[in-house]
Amino acid sequence: MTAPRKTMDEPVYLGMPLDEPTPVVHCRTCNQAARQREAARERDDPSAVTDANVIIRQHPHDRMDAR
Ligand SMILES: [Zn+2]
Numbered sequence: 001m002t003a004p005r006k007t008m009d010e011p012v013y014l015g016m017p018l019d020e021p022t023p024v025v026h027c028r029t030c031n032q033a034a035r036q037r038e039a040a041r042e043r044d045d046p047s048a049v050t051d052a053n054v055i056i057r058q059h060p061h062d063r064m065d066a067r
Helices: 028-042 046-058
Strands: none
Touching: 028 046
């Protein structure tokens, strides 16, 4: 027998999602996108923030041991 649920669902976040990707330290593309993301935030441009997040998430990262 299962007890009825008494807890609420997780809140739904609208607008700014909290799952922003973290730039890879030694990746040039990540660092560039992270700078663009900060600049976009400063000029209050959430669509550019999202664009930068997509770049950070989806590009192939530089390898720090690349020779
Ligand atoms: Zn990267």
